[in-house]
Amino acid sequence: MNIVYPAICHFEDGGYWCEFPDLDGCFSQGDTELEIVENAKEALEGYAVSVLEKGGPLPKASRITDIKTSGNDFATYIECDISSTGKSVRKNVTLPEWLCKRAEKASVNFSQTLQEALVKKLGFFSIG
Numbered sequence: 001m002n003i004v005y006p007a008i009c010h011f012e013d014g015g016y017w018c019e020f021p022d023l024d025g026c027f028s029q030g031d032t033e034l035e036i037v038e039n040a041k042e043a044l045e046g047y048a049v050s051v052l053e054k055g056g057p058l059p060k061a062s063r064i065t066d067i068k069t070s071g072n073d074f075a076t077y078i079e080c081d082i083s084s085t086g087k088s089v090r091k092n093v094t095l096p097e098w099l100c101k102r103a104e105k106a107s108v109n110f111s112q113t114l115q116e117a118l119v120k121k122l123g124f125f126s127i128g
Helices: 033-053 097-105 110-122
Strands: 003-010 017-018 029-030 076-079
Touching: 003 033, 017 033, 029 033, 033 076
Parallel strands: none
Antiparallel strands: 003 017, 003 076, 017 029
16 A cells, blocks of 8 residues: 655755655655655655554645745655555455455455555545
């Protein structure tokens, strides 16, 4: 389950810090452009999992073209996969035998498919 949000990266005092305009209180820092993007990914992942585990909704992501920057600042999309983060629980499901056989033959990942369907059904966010 990929989520994508725009971030604004700022260059100050020889290093970088970034903020997510749509995610109140979600920030990160790094020494290089590559490091700030990697750290921003971790910050986004932690923020999203925390909000979802508390039962809250994730806000809709802004369009990057609507983000204003100045000086040495730059806007970029940050993407992370939250499907393997947080606590996992096992669920038993019941399927028609014919459907199960076809899915197995097609090498369907049942856990991933159920996660994607639940996210879509509950309207959390679009899956990238």
